[in-house]
Amino acid sequence: xxxxxxxxxxxxxxxxxxxxxxxxxxxxxxxxxxxxxxxxxxxxxxxxxxxxxxxxxxxxxxxxxxxxxxxxxxxxxxxxxxxxxxxxxxxxxxxxxxxxxxxxxxxxxxxxxxxxxxxxxxxxxxxxxxxxxxxxxxxxxxxxxxxxxxxxxxxxxxxxxxxxxxxxxxxxxxxxxxxxxxxxxxxxxxx
Amino acid sequence: xxxxxxxxxxxxxxxxxxxxxxxxxxxxxxxxxxxxxxxxxxxxxxxxxxxxxxxxxxxxxxxxxxxxxxxxxxxxxxxxxxxxxxxxxxxxxxxxxxxxxxxxxxxxxxxxxxxxxxxxxxxxxxxxxxxxxxxxxxxxxxxxxxxxxxxxxxxxxxxxxxxxxxxxxxxxxxxxxxxxxxxxxxxxxxxxxxxxxxxxxxxxxxxxxxxxxxxxxxxxxxxxxxxxxxxxxxxxxxxxxxxxxxxxxxxxxxxxxxxxxxxxxxxxxxxxxxxxxxxxxxxxxxxxxxxxxxxxxxxxxxxxxxxxxxxxxxxxxxxxxxxxxxxxxxxxxxxx
Numbered sequence: 465x466x467x468x469x470x471x472x473x474x475x476x477x478x479x480x481x482x483x484x485x486x487x488x489x490x491x492x493x494x495x496x497x498x499x500x501x502x503x504x505x506x507x508x509x510x511x512x513x514x515x516x517x518x519x520x521x522x523x524x525x526x527x528x529x530x531x532x533x534x535x536x537x538x539x540x541x542x543x544x545x546x547x548x549x550x551x552x553x554x555x556x557x558x559x560x561x562x563x564x565x566x567x568x569x570x571x572x573x574x575x576x577x578x579x580x581x582x583x584x585x586x587x588x589x590x591x592x593x594x595x596x597x598x599x600x601x602x603x604x605x606x607x608x609x610x611x612x613x614x615x616x617x618x619x620x621x622x623x624x625x626x627x628x629x630x631x632x633x634x635x636x637x638x639x640x641x642x643x644x645x646x647x648x649x650x651x652x653x654x655x
Numbered sequence: 656x657x658x659x660x661x662x663x664x665x666x667x668x669x670x671x672x673x674x675x676x677x678x679x680x681x682x683x684x685x686x687x688x689x690x691x692x693x694x695x696x697x698x699x700x701x702x703x704x705x706x707x708x709x710x711x712x713x714x715x716x717x718x719x720x721x722x723x724x725x726x727x728x729x730x731x732x733x734x735x736x737x738x739x740x741x742x743x744x745x746x747x748x749x750x751x752x753x754x755x756x757x758x759x760x761x762x763x764x765x766x767x768x769x770x771x772x773x774x775x776x777x778x779x780x781x782x783x784x785x786x787x788x789x790x791x792x793x794x795x796x797x798x799x800x801x802x803x804x805x806x807x808x809x810x811x812x813x814x815x816x817x818x819x820x821x822x823x824x825x826x827x828x829x830x831x832x833x834x835x836x837x838x839x840x841x842x843x844x845x846x847x848x849x850x851x852x853x854x855x856x857x858x859x860x861x862x863x864x865x866x867x868x869x870x871x872x873x874x875x876x877x878x879x880x881x882x883x884x885x886x887x888x889x890x891x892x893x894x895x896x897x898x899x900x901x902x903x904x905x906x907x908x909x910x911x912x913x914x915x916x917x918x919x920x921x922x923x924x925x926x927x928x929x930x931x932x933x934x935x936x937x938x939x940x941x942x943x944x945x946x947x948x949x950x951x952x953x954x955x956x957x958x959x960x961x962x963x964x965x966x967x968x969x970x971x972x973x974x975x976x977x978x979x980x981x982x983x984x985x986x987x988x989x990x991x
Contacts, residue, residue, distance in 0.1 A: 525951045526706055527757050535753065537825060549706050550699050557698035567684075567691035594826060595788060607935070645683050 504568070504630065504637035511575055511627045512562035519555030521601045522548075532599025536589055554578075562631075565640020569648065572631025579625035583618050590614040717763075722770035722777075724812055727970040729921065730804050730914040732812040734766070735776035742963035744769070745778045745940040747922055747933065750799030750819050750831070751785045751792050755937040758950055759820040765957045767813070775960050778968055779812065782919040784936055787869060787890050791829040794865045801857035801911040802836040805850055806843065814843040833858050853911075860910045868904065872897045891920025942966035 522529040530548030533539065539547065558578070561571045586598050590612075597607045598617040631637075636648040725733045735741065744766070748755035769775035781803055785796035799819050806815035818839045824830020837851040876885060876893055879900065888896070894904055894916065907913040926933040931945040939946045939956075941963045949955035 523702075525948050527761060527951045528754060531753050531757050535826065537827065549703055553699040553702040554695065556702075557695040560698065561691050561694055566694070567687040570688055571691060592827075595792070596826070642687060645687055646680070647683055647687055 500634050501636050501638045504634050505565075505639060507572075507627045507630045508562045508565060508568065508637055508640070511572075511624060511631070512559040514624055515555045515562070515575065516559035518601050519552040519559060522552035522599075523556070526552075529599070532597070535594070535596040535599060536585055537592075537594065538585070538588070565637055565642050567647075568637060568640060568642050569632055569635035572628045572635060574628075576625045576628030576632060579621045579628060583621050583625070586614055586617050586621070717767040717771075719768070719771055721767055721813055722773075724807070724810055726807045726810075726812070726973045727968075728973050729918055729970050730807070730911065731778060731780040731918065731970055732807050733776060733778050733968055733970075733972075734770045734813055736770070736773045739773045739776060740965040741769075741773060741775050742941050742960055743776045743778055743943075743966035743968055744960055745780055745938075745943075747780050747782050747936055747938040747940075749782055749784050749796050749936040750803065750823065751783075751788075751796035751826070752936045753823065753826070756820040756823045758937040758939070759817070761951055761953050762956050763817060763820075765953060765960075769957060769960055774957075776966070776968060778970075779816065780918060780922065781816075781915055782922055782936060783915050784919065786864070786916060786919070787873070787893075789869070790865050791824070792826055793869075794861050795824050795828075795830045797861045797864065797912050797915065798833075798836065798858055799831045800915040801861065802831065802840075802854050804911040804914060805853045805857065806840060806845060808853075809840075809845045809847065809850065811840075811843045811845055815839065818842060857911055860907055860912045863906050864912060868902070868906065872902045875900065875902055889920065889923055891916065891923065 522532070526549055529552055530545050533548045533551070534541070534544040555578075558571060558575055561567060562575070582598075582600070589596055589598075595607055595612055597611070598614070600617060600621075635642065637643070642648055722734050722736045725735075727733060746758075746766070748758070766775070766777050770777045781800045783793075783796045783800050785792045787793060788796070803812060803815050803819060806812050819831070822830070822835065822839070833854055836854045840850045840854070872893055876888075876896065880888070880896070898904060904913075907916070922933045922938075926938075926940075926943075926945070931940065931943065933945075937950065939950050941960060943966070944963075946956070946959060949959045
């Protein structure tokens with residue numbers, strides 16, 4: 465988190481204080497504080513879209529969501545059912561928080577953690593030689609061995625994880641509830 | 656001195672103000688996190704309760720009489736009242752496919768009811784998309800399909816189909832053992848020793864396929880067919896290619912294993928592309944239109960069937976099977 469504090473300290477000195485595009489003459493030093501909230505906004509919306517979509521596609525057919533979890537052969541039937549039902553809901557809840565920008569740092573970190581869990585699951589399926597679809601977006605289960613795409617799935621999840629980590633490090637963003645609440649202001653006068 | 660103390664005083668006030676600000680900020684942060692946790696709890700908890708409440712997966716087991724089952728030339732089975740005019744519901748399933756078992760669990764009862772009420776012509780079309788998955792999944796898939804086909808010879812396909820899906824092995828598990836397959840036959844009333852014999856001989860074909868034939872075919876194909884072309888070839892194409900390139904498949908001749916592989920090739924040819932492309936199992940078509948998520952809904956599925964117009968079955972009854980093809984004429988046959 466050292467980067468985060470450094471960032472806050474730096475942006476505290478920035479001219480861009482009152483929020484509405486006051487940044488004039490972007491020198492090398494002042495450009496980042498001006499750009500970062502927009503980048504974080506993009507990360508928020510991107511990750512919210514991914515999680516929301518992943519949750520929605522699973523939620524429309526809960527039976528298949530359970531089936532996707534079962535395909536990993538990691539849990540008992542009862543646990544599979546529980547995860548199959550709650551995981552898509554959890555994804556949607558995270559998407560809502562990201563969309564509104566509430567508790568961005570924590571939400572970003574949790575999202576990244578969730579991706580890490582997904583990656584671990586996919587890697588374990590890969591290592592055990594299972595032939596399954598990751599079930600990341602609704603359609604999971606066993607597939608033909610030629611149709612597995614573990615490497616691609618993991619790479620994609622790593623990308624999403626990076627978005628979550630970005631938010632955990634730089635939570636300050638445009639159009640967020642956090643901003644309304646005065647969290648992660650960076651613009652607040654330090655004195 | 657007094658100047659000194661005034662400065663210290665001011666300094667202390669400043670420190671306190673900073674402390675106060677920090678405390679307020681921490682409170683806001685905690686409030687935000689608390690709100691976030693509340694949102695998650697609400698969405699997950701509330702959603703879970705709603706899903707539990709509307710969990711319509713296990714409809715009651717169908718207890719009534721089944722509509723007549725008619726074996727078709729290609730080994731598929733039509734379940735419909737005689738001469739009925741109704742939408743044709745094609746069910747393509749693989750006995751090793753977990754989603755197929757799920758579909759059966761959710762809509763098996765509906766299929767039987769719709770057929771018995773004359774509201775649908777249900778066309779069971781077993782395939783094997785896992786045939787080339789090696790042992791155990793590929794072997795399970797083929798062994799299950801061949802046994803179901805054998806049960807169809809005795810008019811017990813639908814009952815046998817249920818038992819197979821109820822006992823579906825996991826993806827990495829050896830399952831559908833010969834002894835079980837025979838015992839399940841007895842369970843549905845097939846006592847003819849020829850059934851057991853058939854299941855055994857089919858199993859030998861399956862073992863040959865999985866252990867020798869397919870590995871050889873696959874190795875040879877990888878060595879001789881350019882990769883981009885190989886990727887577009889399905890198992891049926893590969894078998895044909897092997898036939899011309901010295902990988903003999905005649906050990907399958909006359910077997911139900913061959914028949915289910917042919918059926919798999921046929922569905923790929925029947926629905927090759929576009930919106931209705933056959934992309935895996937289960938695939939359920941109503942009058943040739945591929946169903947989407949309704950497939951897994953015990954309420955939307957029968958609704959979709961009832962909304963469809965009558966269709967025609969595209970296969971013919973197997974020779975020697977007494978029952979007639981469902982004709983286009985409306986019939987006044989009583990419910991069975």
